Amino acid sequence: xxxxxxxxxxxxxxxxxxxxxxxxxxxxxxxxxxxxxxxxxxxxxxxxxxxxxxxxxxxxxxxxxxxxxxxxxxxxxxxxxxxxxxxxxxxxxxxxxxxxxxxxxxxxxxxxxxxxxxxxxxxxxxxxxxxxxxxxxxxxxxxxxxxxxxxxxxxxxxxxxxxxxxxxxxxxxxxxxxxxxxxxxxxxxxxxxxxxxxxxxxxxxxxxxxxxxxxxxxxxxxxxxxxxxxxxxxxxxxxxxxxxxxxxxxxxxxxxxxxxxxxxxxxxxxxxxxxxxxxxxxxxxxxxxxxxxxxxxxxxx
Amino acid sequence: xxxxxxxxxxxxxxxxxxxxxxxxxxxxxxxxxxxxxxxxxxxxxxxxxxxxxxxxxxxxxxxxxxxxxxxxxxxxxxxxxxxxxxxxxxxxxxxxxxxxxxxxxxxxxxxxxxxxxxxxxxxxxxxxxxxxxxxxxxxxxxxxxxxxxxxxxxxxxxxxxxxxxxxxxxxxxxxxxxxxxxxxxxxxxxxxxxxxxxxxxxxxxxxxxxxxxxxxxxxxxxxxxxxxxxxxxxxxxxxxxxxxxxxxxxxxxxxxxxx
Numbered sequence: 001x002x003x004x005x006x007x008x009x010x011x012x013x014x015x016x017x018x019x020x021x022x023x024x025x026x027x028x029x030x031x032x033x034x035x036x037x038x039x040x041x042x043x044x045x046x047x048x049x050x051x052x053x054x055x056x057x058x059x060x061x062x063x064x065x066x067x068x069x070x071x072x073x074x075x076x077x078x079x080x081x082x083x084x085x086x087x088x089x090x091x092x093x094x095x096x097x098x099x100x101x102x103x104x105x106x107x108x109x110x111x112x113x114x115x116x117x118x119x120x121x122x123x124x125x126x127x128x129x130x131x132x133x134x135x136x137x138x139x140x141x142x143x144x145x146x147x148x149x150x151x152x153x154x155x156x157x158x159x160x161x162x163x164x165x166x167x168x169x170x171x172x173x174x175x176x177x178x179x180x181x182x183x184x185x186x187x188x189x190x191x192x193x194x195x196x197x198x199x200x201x202x203x204x205x206x207x208x209x210x211x212x213x214x215x216x217x218x219x220x221x222x223x224x225x226x227x228x229x230x231x232x233x234x235x236x237x238x239x240x241x242x243x244x245x246x247x248x249x250x251x252x253x254x255x256x257x258x259x260x261x262x263x264x265x266x267x268x269x270x271x272x273x274x275x276x277x278x279x280x281x282x283x284x285x286x287x288x289x290x291x292x293x294x295x296x297x298x299x300x301x
Numbered sequence: 302x303x304x305x306x307x308x309x310x311x312x313x314x315x316x317x318x319x320x321x322x323x324x325x326x327x328x329x330x331x332x333x334x335x336x337x338x339x340x341x342x343x344x345x346x347x348x349x350x351x352x353x354x355x356x357x358x359x360x361x362x363x364x365x366x367x368x369x370x371x372x373x374x375x376x377x378x379x380x381x382x383x384x385x386x387x388x389x390x391x392x393x394x395x396x397x398x399x400x401x402x403x404x405x406x407x408x409x410x411x412x413x414x415x416x417x418x419x420x421x422x423x424x425x426x427x428x429x430x431x432x433x434x435x436x437x438x439x440x441x442x443x444x445x446x447x448x449x450x451x452x453x454x455x456x457x458x459x460x461x462x463x464x465x466x467x468x469x470x471x472x473x474x475x476x477x478x479x480x481x482x483x484x485x486x487x488x489x490x491x492x493x494x495x496x497x498x499x500x501x502x503x504x505x506x507x508x509x510x511x512x513x514x515x516x517x518x519x520x521x522x523x524x525x526x527x528x529x530x531x532x533x534x535x536x537x538x539x540x541x542x543x544x545x546x547x548x549x550x551x552x553x554x555x556x557x558x559x560x
Contacts, residue, residue, distance in 0.1 A: 018517070019517065020516070020521065020526075020528075022551070022555045023518065023521045023555070025521060025522070025523045025525060025526035026528075027526070028526060029525065029526030029527070048554040048556060049554055050553035050554045051511065051554070053344070053345045054338070054345050054346035054510075054513075055304070055340055055346040055381075055513075056346075056512055057511070057513070057514060058302070058304075058381070059302055060303070064516070066512065066516075068511060068512075068517060071511065071519065071553055071554050071555060072554060072555055073555040073557075077554070077555065077556045077557075078555070081555075194303060196306075196342070196379060199342050201343060203303060203340075205345065261516075262516060264515070264516060265515060265516050
């Protein structure tokens with residue numbers, strides 16, 4: 001068992017927000033069949049949103065590009081899904097939430113409290129939803145205020161998911177920590193765009209979106225590395241993790257746990273595979289426990 | 302993969318609201334029952350079952366399909382796929398029953414032809430609102446017995462495909478493939494459940510798709526959490542026991558909507 005901000009995880013792999021997290025049943029499938037140590041829901045906001053028009057996600061040679069546009073049924077509509085996930089997943093369930101300002105964040109968090117999420121993850125990083133996500137998360141003052149507002153109304157851990165689309169991610173991480181965050185999650189997707197050369201149209205319905213998958217892993221590793229240095233609170237690494245080797249690398253940069261998103265494209269049971277791979281690696285290298293590799297790269301000078 | 306550029310080579314009007322768009326290129330390794338994401342540039346991208354390895358058959362129901370209906374031969378649209386899991390092909394000597402309602406006949410027609418080519422005996426129940434809406438009657442008729450039902454009685458049995466199905470010996474078939482409006486499929490599901498035939502039955506579901514490639518989770522069904530776009534769209538009857546089929550689906554925001 002791993003402990004992360006007080007949550008007990010059977011392995012350090014977590015389903016990332018926005019992936020297979022629209023329904024309670026899907027979250028349970030990722031936990032049970034997939035082997036995830038914890039699951040994060042789709043980001044839930046104050047009002048129902050249908051998101052951007054399609055295409056909303058395309059696979060590229062180097063990863064995936066998406067612009068979903070925060071589709072969600074709003075917190076009253078999502079309660080029954082969260083209740084189902086809590087009841088049937090047997091792993092910690094983290095509610096990802098978003099809003100346009102501190103009051104909206106607090107409203108959504110309070111609204112979901114009756115379903116007893118094990119923690120909240122604040123989405124201040126979605127790169128393609130006007131007025132939300134990265135629009136909030138690139139402003140340190142707003143990040144601190146949003147974090148503090150949610151901390152005020154809940155008594156479970158609060159994680160803050162950061163965008164890499166800023167000049168200095170550590171200043172945003174520091175703001176989250178000052179607001180009382182229990183952990184930061186890095187990174188959300190990197191801004192990107194693809195164009196259909198037959199027609200000249202940008203492919204995504206939203207024209208541009210966020211890049212995930214293999215291409216962003218080195219970006220994520222560097223962000224995690226820098227945040228580990230700058231912050232006291234744990235850093236949860238996400239971005240391009242699709243194998244146990246990727247997970248180990250992310251941990252050596254300083255991640256206390258990893259989240260996996262796009263890689264469910266290949267197989268839903270990627271979580272148990274990564275968890276087992278980490279265990280075998282620790283054994284082979286003679287590390288007594290996972291803490292020995294977290295931030296290891298910082299010592300190698 | 303980025304969308305391919307599919308050039309419309311021919312358009313056939315099947316009924317006033319249904320057209321078949323033939324396109325180039327052709328998907329040689331299509332598993333009948335698989336779908337493609339059809340991108341009407343600047344408007345939307347929607348899932349469509351393939352009615353042949355180089356055609357989609359579309360009912361004009363919304364903004365994206367109306368834009369598609371404005372396209373002419375020589376025009377093009379974007380195309381990704383084929384995606385998902387198709388119908389299980391029978392083996393030589395099997396006897397199969399196709400149950401198709403409305404445009405549900407589209408993905409079942411290449412399946413019926415592939416099954417026939419594999420040496421199976423193919424029977425079809427084809428249902429529609431009225432005689433003019435019967436889709437691909439000739440294609441099914443060319444393969445074996447066909448039973449027709451229309452809501453208004455303008456051709457065949459007056460009523461639904463289930464009215465025909467009630468009179469057939471389900472036990473005589475090795476496989477049963479179903480596609481059509483959800484209310485029809487759930488009636489067929491209940492009838493086959495009563496007759497203990499769900500194990501050999503397959504149903505092609507439709508749900509709102511967002512990513513279409515199994516990542517976002519918008520199309521997951523209860524209680525299994527299976528993804529219609531990747532684990533389906535074709536599911537065995539057994540996979541659907543106790544599911545949301547016929548009860549509700551989710552809209553683009555993820556809200557439950559009663560069927």
